[in-house]
Amino acid sequence: MKKRTFLPECYILFVLLLLYLPIAVVVVYSFNDTKLFHWAGFTFDWYSRLMRNRSIIDAFFNSLKLAALSSLSAAVLGTVGAVGVSRRHFRGRASLENLSLIPIMVPEIILGMAYLAFFSFLRLPMGMLTLTLAHTTFCVPYIFVNVKARLTGLDPSITEAARDLGAGGFRVFFDITLPLILPSVLSGTLLAFAMSMDDVIISFFTTGVQTNTLPLQVYSMLKTGVTPEVNALCTVMLGVVFLLVAVGRLAASVRRRFRGAAPEPPHLA
Numbered sequence: 001m002k003k004r005t006f007l008p009e010c011y012i013l014f015v016l017l018l019l020y021l022p023i024a025v026v027v028v029y030s031f032n033d034t035k036l037f038h039w040a041g042f043t044f045d046w047y048s049r050l051m052r053n054r055s056i057i058d059a060f061f062n063s064l065k066l067a068a069l070s071s072l073s074a075a076v077l078g079t080v081g082a083v084g085v086s087r088r089h090f091r092g093r094a095s096l097e098n099l100s101l102i103p104i105m106v107p108e109i110i111l112g113m114a115y116l117a118f119f120s121f122l123r124l125p126m127g128m129l130t131l132t133l134a135h136t137t138f139c140v141p142y143i144f145v146n147v148k149a150r151l152t153g154l155d156p157s158i159t160e161a162a163r164d165l166g167a168g169g170f171r172v173f174f175d176i177t178l179p180l181i182l183p184s185v186l187s188g189t190l191l192a193f194a195m196s197m198d199d200v201i202i203s204f205f206t207t208g209v210q211t212n213t214l215p216l217q218v219y220s221m222l223k224t225g226v227t228p229e230v231n232a233l234c235t236v237m238l239g240v241v242f243l244l245v246a247v248g249r250l251a252a253s254v255r256r257r258f259r260g261a262a263p264e265p266p267h268l269a
Contacts, residue, residue, distance in 0.1 A: 023238065030231035046228040047236075053229055059217035060233070066128065066213060067196035070135035075189040077136070078143025083177065086151040101145070103138040111138060112205030119206065126208035134206040135196045142195065143188035150184035151177075 033041035050056065085097060103111060115134045124130055154177075162172045178185075200215040207216065218230055 026231050027235045027238065030228055030235045032228060035225075035227060046232040049227075050229045050232045050236075055212070056214070056217055056229065056233060059212045059214045062128070062212060063197050063214040066131050066135060067193045069132045070139050070196045071189050071193040073132070073136040074139035074192050075143050075185055078140045078188065079147050079181070079185050081140070082144050082147035082151060083173065083181075086148060097148070101141050104141045108138075108199070108201040112202045115202065116205040126206060127211045130206045130208070131203060131211065131213070134202050135199065138199075138202065139192035139196060142192045143185065146184040146188035146191075147181050150181045154180055 029037070030046055031042050031044070032039060033043040033045070081100065085093065111134075115130070115137075119126065119130045119133075158180075159172050159176055162176055167175070198215065199213075200219055203213050203216055204219075207213065212220075214233075218226065221227070221230065
């Protein structure tokens with residue numbers, strides 16, 4: 001009888017500890033009654049202070065606004081670009097696809113300096129406009145790659161049949177293509193939203209004096225010491241993410257159960 005080893009389970013447990021133990025420490029110390037890294041008692045004081053800290057709250061809403069604008073703009077540009085490239089066969093198509101992935105492969109510090117030089121050349125005032133343009137640019141490839149992969153697996157005869165039945169290009173796209181690629185568009189948009197919320201380097205080069213984002217606010221607080229208010233903010237954001245994931249899983253479960261309980265159509269004799 002072959003002896004069973006627990007090395008795979010131990011490896012997975014080790015990886016999970018590396019991933020989630022720091023997050024657990026952040027959550028626990030958001031309830032600590034001191035700024036120091038030793039437990040001094042349970043308190044909600046840092047959450048009340050967080051609600052009164054206008055700089056963090058304003059930076060958080062700026063980040064939400066920036067991420068929403070850039071991810072939605074990138075969703076439109078990336079989807080249209082992926083559909084256009086997949087439908088056309090021309091010389092240099094592979095080169096164009098590789099060029100569209102450059103914002104993912106190039107280090108962010110190079111992109112940040114390039115955006116700074118370009119916006120300075122155009123004499124654009126640094127602020128929310130330049131932040132949105134920069135974030136939209138590096139978010140487009142995430143949607144482009146997801147949608148392009150989905151379009152590669154679609155049967156082209158579906159759209160060809162719609163055209164044979166008299167549907168125009170816009171009708172085919174909105175009635176057939178878009179519903180089929182919508183999961184890829186949504187997943188790419190969510191990924192772009194997360195990347196925009198998390199960005200520090202590009203935002204540092206393209207922001208203005210009067211516009212601040214949450215990552216830059218936390219980065220600036222490192223000079224004077226990060227208070228547990230940041231831990232409280234991370235805990236709140238983590239709780240919201242877990243809640244959205246739970247709601248999504250519950251909605252998917254209800255949808256599958258509803259489809260499974262749907263009566264079968266009557267068979268004609």
